[in-house]
Amino acid sequence: xxxxxxxxxxxxxxxxxxxxxxxxxxxxxxxxxxxxxxxxxxxxxxxxxxxxxxxxxxxxxxxxxxxxxxxxxxxxxxxxxxxxxxxxxxxxxxxxxxxxxxxxxxxxxxxxxxxxxxxxxxxxxxxxxxxxxxxxxxxxxxxxxxxxxxxxxxxxxxxxxxxxxxxxxxxxxxxxxxxxxxxxxxxxxxxxxxxxxxxxxxxxxxxxxxxxxxxxxxxxxxxxxxxxxxxxxxxxxxxxxxxxxxxxxxxxxxxxxxxxxxxxxxxxxxxxxxxxxxxxxxxxxxxxxxxxxxxxxxxxxxxxxxxxxxxxxxxxxxxxxxxxxxxxxxxxxxxxxxxxxxxxxxxxxxxxxxxxxxxxxxxxxxxxxxxxxxxxxxxxxxxxxxxxxxxxxxxxxxxxxxxxxxxxxxxxxxx
Amino acid sequence: xxxxxxxxxxxxxxxxxxxxxxxxxxxxxxxxxxxxxxxxxxxxxxxxxxxxxxxxxxxxxxxxxxxxxxxxxxxxxxxxxxxxxxxxxxxxxxxxxxxxxxxxxxxxxxxxxxxxxxxxxxxxxxxxxxxxxxxxxxxxxxxxxxxxxxxxxxxxxxxxxxxxxxxxxxxxxxxxxxxxxxxxxxxxxxxxxxxxxxxxxxxxxxxxxxxxxxxxxxxxxxxxxxxxxxxxxxxxxxxxxxxxxxxxxxxxxxxxxxxxxxxxxxxxxxxxxxxxxxxx
Numbered sequence: 001x002x003x004x005x006x007x008x009x010x011x012x013x014x015x016x017x018x019x020x021x022x023x024x025x026x027x028x029x030x031x032x033x034x035x036x037x038x039x040x041x042x043x044x045x046x047x048x049x050x051x052x053x054x055x056x057x058x059x060x061x062x063x064x065x066x067x068x069x070x071x072x073x074x075x076x077x078x079x080x081x082x083x084x085x086x087x088x089x090x091x092x093x094x095x096x097x098x099x100x101x102x103x104x105x106x107x108x109x110x111x112x113x114x115x116x117x118x119x120x121x122x123x124x125x126x127x128x129x130x131x132x133x134x135x136x137x138x139x140x141x142x143x144x145x146x147x148x149x150x151x152x153x154x155x156x157x158x159x160x161x162x163x164x165x166x167x168x169x170x171x172x173x174x175x176x177x178x179x180x181x182x183x184x185x186x187x188x189x190x191x192x193x194x195x196x197x198x199x200x201x202x203x204x205x206x207x208x209x210x211x212x213x214x215x216x217x218x219x220x221x222x223x224x225x226x227x228x229x230x231x232x233x234x235x236x237x238x239x240x241x242x243x244x245x246x247x248x249x250x251x252x253x254x255x256x257x258x259x260x261x262x263x264x265x266x267x268x269x270x271x272x273x274x275x276x277x278x279x280x281x282x283x284x285x286x287x288x289x290x291x292x293x294x295x296x297x298x299x300x301x302x303x304x305x306x307x308x309x310x311x312x313x314x315x316x317x318x319x320x321x322x323x324x325x326x327x328x329x330x331x332x333x334x335x336x337x338x339x340x341x342x343x344x345x346x347x348x349x350x351x352x353x354x355x356x357x358x359x360x361x362x363x364x365x366x367x368x369x370x371x372x373x374x375x376x377x378x379x380x381x382x383x384x385x386x387x388x389x390x391x392x393x394x395x396x397x398x399x400x401x402x403x404x405x406x407x408x409x410x411x412x413x414x415x
Numbered sequence: 416x417x418x419x420x421x422x423x424x425x426x427x428x429x430x431x432x433x434x435x436x437x438x439x440x441x442x443x444x445x446x447x448x449x450x451x452x453x454x455x456x457x458x459x460x461x462x463x464x465x466x467x468x469x470x471x472x473x474x475x476x477x478x479x480x481x482x483x484x485x486x487x488x489x490x491x492x493x494x495x496x497x498x499x500x501x502x503x504x505x506x507x508x509x510x511x512x513x514x515x516x517x518x519x520x521x522x523x524x525x526x527x528x529x530x531x532x533x534x535x536x537x538x539x540x541x542x543x544x545x546x547x548x549x550x551x552x553x554x555x556x557x558x559x560x561x562x563x564x565x566x567x568x569x570x571x572x573x574x575x576x577x578x579x580x581x582x583x584x585x586x587x588x589x590x591x592x593x594x595x596x597x598x599x600x601x602x603x604x605x606x607x608x609x610x611x612x613x614x615x616x617x618x619x620x621x622x623x624x625x626x627x628x629x630x631x632x633x634x635x636x637x638x639x640x641x642x643x644x645x646x647x648x649x650x651x652x653x654x655x656x657x658x659x660x661x662x663x664x665x666x667x668x669x670x671x672x673x674x675x676x677x678x679x680x681x682x683x684x685x686x687x688x689x690x691x692x693x694x695x
Contacts, residue, residue, distance in 0.1 A: 091528035093692040099422035115523045119455040131441035
């Protein structure tokens with residue numbers, strides 16, 4: 001169905017300017033001589049956060065096949081090459097090397113609402129958008145009522161789309177795209193917009209497309225829940241290379257540990273969190289066991305701080321909130337080492353073994369005080385971390401609730 | 416189901432006309448979009464299409480006809496200028512509008528594939544509609560002068576009009592897509608085109624007759640006829656107004672020139688369209 005062979009894509013970084021013309025001329029010159037341009041031999045791996053040369057491989061030696069009817073999720077961090085891959089598949093741009101073989105009608109939803117014209121009415125835009133996506137006029141005509149119905153914008157259908165709310169925009173656009181009837185559907189993060197009702201509708205439609213019609217779907221998303229929900233296979237991209245191709249669960253797990261690698265980095269402060277009393281250095285958050293913070297891994301904070309005025313009875317308090325600003329706890333204690341001796345620099349390691357926070361994102365604040373009565377220094381929420389879900393028992397889904405305590409039953413069989 | 420291969424190899428003459436035919440609905444929807452959206456939320460609506468040539472004609476009549484007293488081959492000044500302006504507008508609009516195809520449409524091009532040539536083609540057709548409206552205006556004024564017994568004599572050569580339109584479209588499209596291909600990487604050409612087309616108008620016998628240019632330039636008069644637009648304007652004036660320099664030889668030159676230009680344009684465009692998203 002889709003065969004991807006040795007696909008690589010090179011990009012040149014930086015601005016296009018007079019220097020580009022020099023490069024172009026150089027390239028032509030090397031081409032005429034039949035030699036390779038030495039500049040192009042130092043193409044580097046595409047790492048977003050490191051400094052390097054001007055040429056990078058956005059994709060490097062990608063090989064995989066997709067069978068008919070398969071729903072494949074493509075995951076990876078920002079800049080891993082997901083969108084580039086989809087762009088190559090949908091013929092928006094060409095690969096530098098390699099080839100892709102596709103079979104049948106291919107439609108891509110790289111961004112819904114492509115080619116909407118603000119001055120035209122919803123109805124006119126359905127035709128325009130449909131044609132851009134490759135439908136014929138008669139095809140659109142036959143599906144028009146269905147599309148309008150699906151979009152839920154019936155009342156506005158003869159109003160110019162510039163009067164639409166952004167959500168309606170997306171609804172209408174997705175409605176057109178959902179009725180494309182392609183053999184291969186390429187979807188890039190379209191579900192991130194729209195309200196909950198619409199997301200449900202969209203996912204339902206995509207399931208219908210893939211499940212009922214035996215169509216092939218390539219789906220890019222950062223939303224692991226929808227990947228899990230829709231796909232039967234996942235491909236993990238990292239710095240432009242395929243690092244995993246196989247079961248969805250395994251791919252998601254690898255992706256998450258990849259993410260938490262980033263979170264485990266040390267936080268170094270210059271003067272941000274210091275005042276006349278306290279200065280915090282090198283704050284680090286890590287799981288107590290395993291590679292990433294999960295429901296049962298426990299959390300460890302380690303850092304050092306300067307007690308500038310050698311104050312006695314310093315206490316440290318941690319406050320963790322969830323993203324809705326609900327404080328989960330605010331708790332701390334006096335550091336024993338400072339009760340008798342006047343100290344200046346201290347290394348701290350705090351462990352919270354049985355926190356059992358449920359999967360989700362949390363943020364942290366640290367407060368220094370004297371004898372838990374006088375405030376010395378308070379940070380804002382300076383650090384965000386993610387608690388990964390983990391299968392406890394048979395259920396591998398993310399469950400509701402703020403905490404996921406470990407429950408122990410002691411049961412006696414009575415009869 | 417047809418198998419399709421996407422690969423970096425480029426065949427110079429690999430223009431997929433069949434595919435363009437498949438997307439003809441899109442072509443006409445683009446035409447409709449461009450035509451309709453121009454006068455949405457205006458009071459005068461499509462009238463704007465004729466206001467512009469009327470005022471340009473008036474200004475030309477006052478400046479070049481009355482103040483500078485440039486001869487018009489004995490033709491009524493209003494008709495003389497309007498004939499040239501109507502044709503020139505078509506050509507100039509085709510060039511300027513197609514010349515920024517890639518830049519203005521990069522948002523669509525970056526998201527979805529369709530034969531890129533559809534967009535410049537739709538611009539040529541949209542402008543043809545505009546030309547139609549302006550041409551009707553010209554005909555109306557022509558009839559007015561005929562009715563009042565002016566010294567004009569439309570003749571059998573008016574049937575060359577489709578050929579003239581074809582040559583202008585080919586020239587406009589050819590120039591336009593070559594420039595649009597170049598602007599994907601270097602925007603310099605955008606500046607060039609905006610004043611270049613204005614200067615080009617003065618190199619074409621619109622505000623003066625070719626006969627005058629030939630007389631003044633003497634042995635250098637080939638410069639005036641080397642301009643492929645010259646024979647079109649002159650044929651137009653000859654056919655509809657009855658005075659101008661008509662020669663099949665010059666017209667054939669324009670036709671061949673336009674075909675070669677279009678051919679080069681399509682090849683260049685075809686080459687650029689596949690990777691332009693990386694540089695635009």
